[in-house]
Amino acid sequence: MNPKDERRENYRHSRSIPTRWRDNDVYHHINNVIYYEFFDTVINGYLMEAGGLDFSGGGQVGFAVETHCQFLKPVRFPDVVEACLRVGKLGNSSVRYEIGIFKSGDEEPAAVGYFVHVFVDRATRRPARISGRLRAAMEALCLQGRADTEPS
Numbered sequence: 001m002n003p004k005d006e007r008r009e010n011y012r013h014s015r016s017i018p019t020r021w022r023d024n025d026v027y028h029h030i031n032n033v034i035y036y037e038f039f040d041t042v043i044n045g046y047l048m049e050a051g052g053l054d055f056s057g058g059g060q061v062g063f064a065v066e067t068h069c070q071f072l073k074p075v076r077f078p079d080v081v082e083a084c085l086r087v088g089k090l091g092n093s094s095v096r097y098e099i100g101i102f103k104s105g106d107e108e109p110a111a112v113g114y115f116v117h118v119f120v121d122r123a124t125r126r127p128a129r130i131s132g133r134l135r136a137a138m139e140a141l142c143l144q145g146r147a148d149t150e151p152s
Helices: 031-050 134-140
Strands: 013-018 060-071 082-091 094-103 112-122
Touching: 013 031, 031 060, 031 082, 031 094, 031 112, 031 134, 082 134
Parallel strands: none
Antiparallel strands: 013 082, 060 112, 082 094, 094 112
């Protein structure tokens, strides 16, 4: 699918995020690094709320191993964005999230991207199987027939 053709209904979860004055760069639009903050916010907020992720004391930690963002149109302060989230691939210890960033009220995305987490044991730093409530939360983000998943 062409990134410009993405729509909100292609995603299973969304979070509204207000932009801040300081997010603007010298070109008067949201700086590219802020989009990765949007990605982090929608992903980790969802994992904590729906998946019970305990990032400070839980047995597993999700490490970002790959990211990508394609910018399609500018966002500026004081815009509010909707960060939309789905799971494109769910493996035993890794997950590829797909994110669409939409200006509030817009049907076309301002940016699309992906973010890959590998979950590891906090103590050993070795890959750890995603299971239980966390896996169920990720499975809930898979679009029917769209995400590749490995057996849980």
